[in-house]
Amino acid sequence: MNALRTLRAAVRGRVWSTGDPGFDASRRPWNLAVEQPVAAVVEAADADDAAALVRHARAAGLTVAVQPNGHGATGRTDGAVLLRTRPLDAVEIDAAARRARVGAGVSSGRLQAAAAPYGLTGLPGSSPVVSVTGVALGGGLSWFGRTYGWVADSVTAFDIVDSEGRQRRVTADADPDLFWALRGGGGDFAIVTALELSLHPAPRLYGGRVLWPAEHGPDVMDAYRRITAAAPDELTVWLDLLHFPGSAPMVAVDAAYLGEASEARDLLAPLDRLPRPLSDSRRTMPVSELGSITAEPTDPGAGSSRGELLTRLDDTTAKTLLADPVAPLLSVQIRHLGGAFARPSDSPHGPLAEPYALYLFGVPADPATAEAITAKQRALVEALPVSGRKPFTFLNPQESVADAFTPAVLDRLRDVKRRHDPHDVFRGNFPVLA
Template structure:
């Protein structure tokens, strides 16, 4: 069977297979260090196209992996049909209802631009290039999570295609089990074609980055600990050790505050006591410019990351982070969690009792396959292991880790039961399958 010809008979969108112009580019994920050897790539024309694809896959014994933008790819998609949903680009912001309805191809930057005009915000992360759907299916750790919880907690409804190829709308009332699973449990249970979610008031937003040379790392970390020790939920701060290729090491503190600039400056005054700032971008900013704080790349590239959840930020952890240069890593970051993220949630994402996340990132070398980056990440993670919980945020999982790492025992058991019930034929495969 020529899979490309068969797929072209059932979908109206673009179908590419090996040998077709553009196939190699279409199969690549966001992280170019991950190789995806898929059988075909389908860029669906619309939700009906997605339904037709699922019905065909079920009859033909095919498996579909859905990647709106390719973030979170692991390479476990050999021989599958890779579904792209970039053309599902509906974006409807309803300010009176504080509500947004977005298609599966819409990115956070688009939502924030649209919502900003009304003094509203979605629960976006640091990158405007991430799709709302993929991020939210994994829970979604936002700049504003300390105030409003996971992005998945704000979802009102999902438009889906189930494993029989039937379109439906899923709410807490219509299908409580599936609604629970889709809010943070990943994409293993249905293909989401659109999401409806709450927007939150953000008439004033303060944020930015303060940066120093690396000799100020200890003083900046002391200030960071002071700030996070009493931070209200409206304030989020991240501490970063940075070492870009060809440049001297740096240290930075990134922050957002949902409120007035004067109040933010009072809460952050400990940073002003650390002298020698080489840059300071803090100030009032539109929600649409949230991504400017960290200025993460908006184009795909290779990378290797590792994350741990910390049970605290004691002296031992701080000394480990400051003891040696972070090279060959580009960044070692502490993210303050807590607040609403620590509250119970009737969703697969649940609550995070851990007050900090540790995130380490580097670019794999051309000669060692990333061994040096992995080794440095391993050494840091091992040194702080007495203060890690063993759980990881779903959207921070990386190749080699499992979905079970992101959930409580009860949650992963419930997700697995639902997977067996809703997809016994294995029509769908997420980046991190719950049965693995």
């Protein structure tokens, strides 16, 4: 296609197309179980380059899909130009105003490292390698969300390239509908080249993981339920049922507390009355080391996930979760929500009434294992009290925006899409018009 042949002349950044050395590596998503077909890949040199790409795509009738490093890929990219935004990596901290401006390629870990010397924090999730922008566009469930809400709630401005290739700044005052959609509605409306967000005080942080053999699962679950029933908003606690290949099943509790270690130890005291753990990494730590708690992989790999929201964690729910081994899943994770998550939020998600999130993950090493993982996920969900709604950030490639948002919210998102991208230049991982 002539438009693809002239793409190299339209941008200053690197371009890969079919047959080029490195093309397959350049289009590879983070989840290697997802096939990501694209017409070409562009690594933007800067925001001006991203704007030049959009103008070229708009004139040539091409679509543009944006991914810093491939998290959240669904494979809905056939025929699109994949834009990588990793070089947009500037981080600016205004400590006095408690504000940060980060480029679209900045990872959560880099923001945390930049903010930590000032006793400040962004709202990081479990992985330090996911981009701040990607997390915000998906809403974002953070370790500190019980205190400060969705990651998107902290965003105060977006720098974007619109569907005409113009660079603009989007705020609640300048463009309230687009600002609302970008705060958790996905990447289907514009290219975000940078965002501005509020930082939050984090002078003290205590956290870590405690790990036991799976035989202690009932006692650990009981302690977890007692802790979360009385937890202040500053405390976030997750429970993990784990079965790694080549090892015995285990159960873990992950915790992060915005406050003094002595207060955290008192709140987590039920864990200390349990049998001796295999390991206990709890300690006072800088906010830049939050990613060490769950030690999620920092390199791409194959995965199969399913997320849900639990309406309760009562005796029956607990027994169902513990009734059978988690295999062939690698992990069954329960995240305590509540707190600020349940309070008003001017974002597509709005408040989360459900008190817990459920995340089921396995590694599909072969077709038979992939089928077994999906069957296990389905059986567990059918046996548990789930609400039927799920966070956008938990959607898997087989799901759609209709699984995350109410019909009224979806109608509003579609209206924003039609008005701001009438020629469908942008294709998010989860297109709102699909």
